[in-house]
Amino acid sequence: MSDDSIPKDLGRRLGDLSDLPEALRKQITAAKLDDLEEKIVKTLRDRFEGVANLDELMVGLYRDHQHIIDDRRKLANKLYRMQQTGLIEAVPKRKGVYKLKETAVGT
Numbered sequence: 001m002s003d004d005s006i007p008k009d010l011g012r013r014l015g016d017l018s019d020l021p022e023a024l025r026k027q028i029t030a031a032k033l034d035d036l037e038e039k040i041v042k043t044l045r046d047r048f049e050g051v052a053n054l055d056e057l058m059v060g061l062y063r064d065h066q067h068i069i070d071d072r073r074k075l076a077n078k079l080y081r082m083q084q085t086g087l088i089e090a091v092p093k094r095k096g097v098y099k100l101k102e103t104a105v106g107t
Contacts, residue, residue, distance in 0.1 A: 037082060039065045044100050051099040
């Protein structure tokens with residue numbers, strides 16, 4: 001099988017895993033979020049109805065989780081990586097604005 005025939009979203013086609021038993025979810029490495037990713041998703045969902053810019057996220061992370069961002073670029077990089085893995089997506093034509101993907105809402 002050539003690299004061209006391997007889907008680009010391989011490993012990210014699992015969708016919402018909330019219906020799976022806990023024992024199975026623990027074994028699926030693609031489903032594991034780090035602590036900051038969990039806080040970002042929760043803050044986006046609960047405080048900002050799924051859409052926020054970088055400044056709002058920084059303030060929301062502090063207010064919801066007392067998490068202080070040391071460097072704005074680190075958060076921007078984390079959001080970019082979350083976008084690449086399909087947890088969030090950038091809002092078109094809006095720099096620094098991110099929204100939850102529909103599959104991440106149940107996370």
